[in-house]
Amino acid sequence: MKKYNSILKYIFITAASLWITVGCVHDDKYDEPNLDGYQCVADFQANVTLSELKKKFTVNNPTGAAYVFPADKPNDASDDLYIEGYVSSTDETGNIYKTIYIQDALKNPTHGFTISVDMVSSYTRFPQGSKIYVKLNGLAVGTYGGVVQLGVKTGAESAANGVSRIPEKLAPQVISRSCTTRGEIIPRVITLADLKNNEDLIGCLVQLDKVEFDGKALCSNFAPSGQTVDKVIGQGWVESSSSYVTTAVVRNSGYSSFANQYVPAGNGTFKGIFSKFQSGSNTTYQFYINKVTDLDMEGKSADGIDHHFPRLDKVQENPCRFSNANLTAKTVSDIKQLAGGLAPNGLVQITGDFYLKAQVTANDEAGNLFKYVYVEDATGGIKVNINKTDLFQDARFKVGKDLNIKLKGLYIRNVGGELQIGSNDSSSAVGYRIKEDDVYKYLYDSNEPARAVVASERTISQLTTADVGRWIKIKDLEFINGDLGKTYADGSALSNRTLEDCSGKTITLRTSGRAVFAGKAANTIEVAGGKGDVYAILSVFNGTYQLWFTKLPDLQLTNPRCDGSIYTPLPVLYKDDFAAGGFNGTEWTVVNKVGPNQFWGTSNQGNGTNYYAMMNGNAGGAGNNFDNEDWLISKAVSLVGKSKAILTFTTDVRYTGPALQVFATDNYTNDVTTTTWTQLPVNLDTNANAFGDWVSSGNVDLSAFLGKNVRIAFKYTSTTAGAATWEVDDFKIKGQ
Structure with missing residues (x-):
């Protein structure tokens, strides 16, 4: 050596x-x-x-x-x-x-x-x-x-x-x-089809010729601010299947200097660092761009022609440069008139060479809207259905931006009385939404700065069908008494809450349990108890007006209620978020009734410092499920002298197995088989395909135990055929 x-x-x-x-x-x-x-x-x-x-x-x-x-x-x-x-x-x-x-x-x-x-x-x-x-x-x-x-x-x-x-x-x-x-790094020329045979080159600067970004990436920016996203590139094209022979991904950082630039729309030469990501048996080949000048996939040459078109997928010219030449401008009102007397669930295709320029007034940033945006001009607002998530990360769909929409080929659909723009594809995956691959054909960034969205001020009595689709403001609203203490949504479903004005007129507020507000899901946040102004999109379904808000600050309910009172939420009598990890023996009792040495415990996996209670009857891998019956029983909480009491908690489930059961008792005998249990009706997470989608139980009524000492028990069961992982957190008993 x-x-x-x-x-x-x-x-x-x-x-x-x-x-x-x-x-x-x-x-x-x-x-x-x-x-x-x-x-x-x-x-x-x-x-x-x-x-x-x-x-x-x-x-x-x-x-x-x-x-x-x-x-x-x-x-x-x-x-x-x-x-x-x-x-x-x-x-x-x-x-x-x-x-x-x-x-x-x-x-x-x-x-x-x-x-x-x-x-x-x-x-x-x-x-x-x-x-x-x-x-x-x-x-x-x-x-x-x-x-x-x-x-x-x-x-x-x-x-x-x-x-x-x-x-x-x-x-x-x-x-x-x-x-x-x-010296100068001369990129090694390779093809997407031969990446598997060139893994020794991972870390090298390589060059791909005759390559293009796929249709889903067209006319979108490289990455949203602060996010890392993948864009697909392809080589070769199979006309019969409308797909590329081989593909890979390009990893783009939202912190890069070119993040807000559009990906090049043509076919040409790509240079980047070759890498991969392997998870189990799945390998994804990927590339990192050093600088956008390494991409020669768009732009006119000295002869004034953009030779990067036509693309492999037969796109003849740059589709991202909107031109209204030979197009007739239409307003939102014009579009709705094109539908004529369209019956509910009816469709009508737009066949004229029309376009609409309108401002984006609401998107899916907080998750309360899903795969659609609302746009508005001086004549009204309308919903645009798009089969793509995280639309807010696309520069075209930022709130306040003007969007150009080519209308020919799109459809107008009557959904419960609300006219909407979309496609004619009724498959469950698309749901009458514009396909992600087709977004670039219809929706164009105006490349103009975003403007403040101005709400149309209305009262409940003033609302008409002409307001449907508009961003509106209604003053002096409050949640009805029956909704106080409830969360904005029950479980993961869409939920209705009712707002009323001081004259008693009401309107429905729709909230998705999947919506996330300031780091917490809508099914874990109690509705505001005060009175104030509400900003929201107005929709209608079967003659009933509905409001959709996009973020919690849209509900400015901070003033005393109409009767002058100030709402005070139910005090918390006992809570445990399991933050310390493990169970305090005076707080919780763990009982293993059936099965091997598998018990309720706590974990912070996937949550950093956030611990939660967890039970799993699987020993690792398929075929390792066990018959189990395991109980997690709370300490006794006094409801003596209380006139109202509720239970709330959150759950998360993964994998297939029996549902978690929740019980209450006021006479625990230290033996689960001799105790008299009352099963409680609760909302539980139902998405067994993923962790992390915590669902609120809702307000579980404990009035049957007023004046008594109550214990809550979570009963986990599993079988050799199915053993789900159940997680419980944010346990609270409230009362007054």
């Missing part, structure tokens, strides 16, 4: 002392970084290849754990191990974060590698094309998402084969740049 003398060690020490951190640059100008003042090292021959480095984890490590290189031994340079490579990436635009990708040659590389380092603006120290050396002693090789990478082992990793980022303070001691060797 090659020995390195003390001069080389001195160079690395000097490099560490001159380490400089420079702030991020977030624009689209890519100037050469100024390397004056940065230390570098003379070229030398590394003694570990990138291929050998990867094998330290994949071949020479049968345990599957991260491989840690031995640390330095004093006065013995023979233990110093180095790799060398050329920086293929740049984090100048912010799309690549705390990662340095390298490859083994400037041109025609055979191997790439991923270095995880806790440092931003690494391009100022290691520009793309720089030759760098990495000292491996004390570092570790592990994997994330199936990609082998270099980092450190701290013990804080989520998996035994994982590694943490190389700390910024350590980086100058282990990573150094060549003083003399730097």
Whole structure:
């Protein structure tokens, strides 16, 4: 093994002392970084290849754990191990974060590698094309998402084969740049069809020719602010199936300088860092853009022609440049008149060359609206159905933006008396919504700044069908007495609550249990008890007016009620959110009646510091379900002297199995079989396909136990055929 003398060690020490951190640059100008003042090292021959480095984890490590290189031994340079490579990436635009990708040659590389380092603006120290050396002693090789990478082992990793980022303070001691060797990275040309056979190139800058973003990505920005999203690219086109022969994804950061730019709409050349993400047996090949100037997929050449069209999918010209040439402008009122006397659930196609320009007044940002937006002009408002979630992340559908809609080919549908725009596809997956693949054909950003949305002020008595679809304001409303103490929604379903004015006139408020307001679901937040102004979209269903609000501040119910009273929510008599983890023996009793040693416990998996009660009758994997009967029983809570009492909690279920049962008793005998139990009617989570969708029980009436000491019990059962995981949190008994 090659020995390195003390001069080389001195160079690395000097490099560490001159380490400089420079702030991020977030624009689209890519100037050469100024390397004056940065230390570098003379070229030398590394003694570990990138291929050998990867094998330290994949071949020479049968345990599957991260491989840690031995640390330095004093006065013995023979233990110093180095790799060398050329920086293929740049984090100048912010799309690549705390990662340095390298490859083994400037041109025609055979191997790439991923270095995880806790440092931003690494391009100022290691520009793309720089030759760098990495000292491996004390570092570790592990994997994330199936990609082998270099980092450190701290013990804080989520998996035994994982590694943490190389700390910024350590980086100058282990990573150094060549003083003399730097060149242009020439991307390796590959095809999507051959990615599986080129995994050694992960970390390299590669080039794809004759590639295009798919229809779902067209006319949308690379990423919404602060979000990372995938856009699909494809090569080859099969006309019979209207699909690409091969596809991969492009990972885009919402923090990148180009996040708000539209993806290029044409067919052409794509350059990016090759990577992948593997989960179980599923592998997704993906690419990271260094800078948008690496993409040649749109734009006219010197002859004034955009040669990136037609696309493989037969789109003949750039579909993202809206033009109203040869189109007739229509208003919302005009569109509704086109429907004529359309019967409920009837459809009529718009056949004229028309367009509508209208302002987006409501979207799905809080989750109370789902796969649609409302738009409005001076003549009225209308619902636009779109088969896509998270529409608010698309610049076109930001509240306040003007949207251009090409109307030819769309349909007007009468839904319970409300005229809406959509498609004619009635499949359950689409539901008369514009298909995601077709959004670019009809919906165009006006590229004008967002404007404040102005609500039309009405009273309940003044509402007419002409107001349906409008963003309106109704003053001096309050929830009826019967709704006080309820949450905005019951479980995960759509729920009705009733608002009334001070003359007693009422209107329905519709809320989805899946809506999220300020970090809490609508089914966990009690309705406001005061009076005030309500801002909402007005809809109608079978002659009944309904309001849909988009966020909690739309309900400004902070004043005394119409009768002058100030509503006070029911006091909490007892609560437990299991925040400490584990069960206090004086608070909860755990009973295992049937089954192996599986008991109610607490967990914070997937929730960080948020613990919850949990029971699961599966021992891990298919075929490992057990017959169980397990009880979690609360302490006795006194309802003596109370005239009203309720129970609330939240649940989350995953996997198939018997439903959780909830009981109450006032005579617990310390034996669940001899105790007289009353089963309580509660709302439970019903989505067994995912964790994290907590559902409120609603206000469970405990009036049968007024004047007594009540205990609540959760009874879990499972069988060999099915064992669900049930989680319980936010337990409260309220009363007065």
